[in-house]
Amino acid sequence: MAMQSLAATSRAQPAQLAGRPAGRAAQAASITARCMAAGAARQRQQGGPSLPPPPPAAAATLRSRRRGTRCQAAAESDIIDVEGKVIDDRVPVTVITGFLGSGKTTLLNNILRREHGRRIAVIENEFGEIDIDSDLVSVEEALDPSKEQIMMLNNGCLCCTVRDDLVDMLNTLYERRDQFDRIVIETTGLAQPAPIIQTFFLEPKVADRMKLDGVVTLVDAKHVELHLDEEKPEGVVNEAMEQIAYADRIILNKTDLVEASDLERLEERIAAINSMAQIRRAQKSEVPIDYVLGVGGFDLEKVEDDVLAEEAHHHSHAHSHSHDHEHEHSHSYSHDHECSGADCSHESHSHSHSHAHSHDHDHSHEHEHEHSHASSSSGSDHECSGAGCSHHSHSHGHSHQHHDDAVSSVSISIEGDMDLDKVNYWLGGLMEVNYWLGGLMEVKSNDLYRMKGVLAIKDFPARFVFQGVHMLFEGMPDREWKEGEKRVSKMVFIGKDLDRQLIEEGFRECLVK
Numbered sequence: 346m347a348m349q350s351l352a353a354t355s356r357a358q359p360a361q362l363a364g365r366p367a368g369r370a371a372q373a374a375s376i377t378a379r380c381m382a383a384g385a386a387r388q389r390q391q392g393g394p395s396l397p398p399p400p401p402a403a404a405a406t407l408r409s410r411r412r413g414t415r416c417q418a419a420a421e422s423d424i425i426d427v428e429g430k431v432i433d434d435r436v437p438v439t440v441i442t443g444f445l446g447s448g449k450t451t452l453l454n455n456i457l458r459r460e461h462g463r464r465i466a467v468i469e470n471e472f473g474e475i476d477i478d479s480d481l482v483s484v485e486e487a488l489d490p491s492k493e494q495i496m497m498l499n500n501g502c503l504c505c506t507v508r509d510d511l512v513d514m515l516n517t518l519y520e521r522r523d524q525f526d527r528i529v530i531e532t533t534g535l536a537q538p539a540p541i542i543q544t545f546f547l548e549p550k551v552a553d554r555m556k557l558d559g560v561v562t563l564v565d566a567k568h569v570e571l572h573l574d575e576e577k578p579e580g581v582v583n584e585a586m587e588q589i590a591y592a593d594r595i596i597l598n599k600t601d602l603v604e605a606s607d608l609e610r611l612e613e614r615i616a617a618i619n620s621m622a623q624i625r626r627a628q629k630s631e632v633p634i635d636y637v638l639g640v641g642g643f644d645l646e647k648v649e650d651d652v653l654a655e656e657a658h659h660h661s662h663a664h665s666h667s668h669d670h671e672h673e674h675s676h677s678y679s680h681d682h683e684c685s686g687a688d689c690s691h692e693s694h695s696h697s698h699s700h701a702h703s704h705d706h707d708h709s710h711e712h713e714h715e716h717s718h719a720s721s722s723s724g725s726d727h728e729c730s731g732a733g734c735s736h737h738s739h740s741h742g743h744s745h746q747h748h749d750d751a752v753s754s755v756s757i758s759i760e761g762d763m764d765l766d767k768v769n770y771w772l773g774g775l776m777e778v779n780y781w782l783g784g785l786m787e788v789k790s791n792d793l794y795r796m797k798g799v800l801a802i803k804d805f806p807a808r809f810v811f812q813g814v815h816m817l818f819e820g821m822p823d824r825e826w827k828e829g830e831k832r833v834s835k836m837v838f839i840g841k842d843l844d845r846q847l848i849e850e851g852f853r854e855c856l857v858k
């Protein structure tokens with residue numbers, strides 16, 4: 346079974362979209378599946394490996410496939426560059442999310458008032474508002490002094506009851522495509538990002554015309570902990586947590602209202618939920634425009650950067666963070682010696698840490714931390730650091746549990762070649778609802794929010810990059826491995842109730858024995 350056929354397996358279920366009939370979602374999902382299957386079949390017919398390196402023609406096919414409906418070779422309307430590659434001319438869309446009052450409209454105002462040479466169309470979502478509030482009016486003034494700019498208002502929640510409206514608005518906007526370069530959607534403070542994100546992958550017409558550039562989440566430094574700590578009934582989403590979990594970029598706003606130590610604690614908590622997103626502190630939502638626009642959070646081409654950034658973040662976090670509050674650490678490495686320096690190398694290494702925070706209810710920030718570092722890899726026989734430290738297999742994950750933060754990030758990095766069939770089977774299991782993988786793993790796809798990875802597949806000269814949102818998965822061969830480059834597979838998962846150890850074991854099982 347080829348990697349591209351992953352979504353076409355009979356086990357795969359269509360993503361359930363809030364407020365939409367399952368049939369429509371299933372139809373859209375099966376288009377993606379057919380595209381992926383078609384790609385695999387084509388490759389088999391060609392007699393080549395199921396994951397060939399991407400010559401220009403294949404790259405065109407893959408890009409087209411990402412557009413959902415145009416899964417065969419480059420469509421006639423595609424714009425091809427001199428090297429034969431399809432130029433992605435879809436309209437980039439930025440989704441601004443964040444809890445009520447976190448600073449979304451302030452950010453939008455900043456973007457629209459600034460001179461940056463980009464023409465922006467705005468979709469403004471005001472849930473339950475009858476009057477347009479004063480901030481919105483200022484948006485309108487900034488946006489539309491000459492009545493030539495475009496702003497669309499939606500009176501309802503884009504993520505649920507009126508999600509069809511979003512599709513309609515995007516398609517209506519597209520008719521005036523020559524009047525703007527990109528679209529910014531400001532969601533309501535209570536919006537759940539997942540259905541909005543899925544719109545750009547599941548709605549064929551939208552997927553063909555627009556591409557999701559990034560999800561930018563505003564976090565109110567003063568109040569976010571209240572919202573994160575809020576106990577929700579079983580099955581009810583904690584919007585504040587989900588908005589952080591799905592973000593590509595996070596703006597930690599209202600820093601003027603809290604102490605520096607609060608910011609450090611908040612950053613740590615946010616990073617524990619989502620270790621892939623960049624975090625930037627701000628007052629009045631003031632951040633460079635490039636931090637918000639042109640993010641490429643869903644671009645396969647940028648997967649490696651994101652995965653590497655997560656790794657760098659993890660290491661700097663693991664080695665440098667300090668706490669100014671009560672905590673307990675317990676480190677239980679099973680290493681039997683330490684090493685550092687240029688010559689350190691070992692076969693296998695893994696580590697993890699978990700933080701447990703508990704907050705009292707008047708928010709005096711009484712913290713209890715528990716850190717535990719446990720080396721679980723059988724071959725892990727020593728610790729190392731330093732430039733030359735090399736690992737045949739290295740994996741790390743961190744699950745920080747703050748109060749009842751069930752959402753966390755897990756990252757794994759393993760050296761060695763992966764068995765394609767095993768990876769397919771394992772990832773398929775991860776993405777499926779209530780599917781048991783070898784009796785080991787049960788992960789509900791609804792709980793797996795996002796994942797990104799770079800894989801070294803046995804007998805393939807090219808790296809395979811992929812990203813996923815819930816059950817939606819897209820991947821393609823990337824550049825070829827360089828001479829002497831270590832064939833390391835890296836994956837990052839963000840989700841709810843993720844079991845780091847099970848994920849790591851499952852991934853390790855995919856290694857070619």
Ligand SMILES: Nc1nc2c(ncn2[C@@H]2O[C@H](COP(=O)(O)OP(=O)(O)OP(=O)(O)O)[C@@H](O)[C@H]2O)c(=O)[nH]1
Nearest residue numbers: 444445446447448449450451534598599628629630
């Ligand atoms: N002190 C302080 N106030 C801020 C900051 N950023 C925004 N505000 C204020 O916070 C309030 C809410 O900001 P908005 O930008 O309207 O927040 P929003 O996320 O759009 O709010 P909703 O649309 O209700 O979800 C406004 O009065 C802003 O002026 C900040 O950094 N510090």
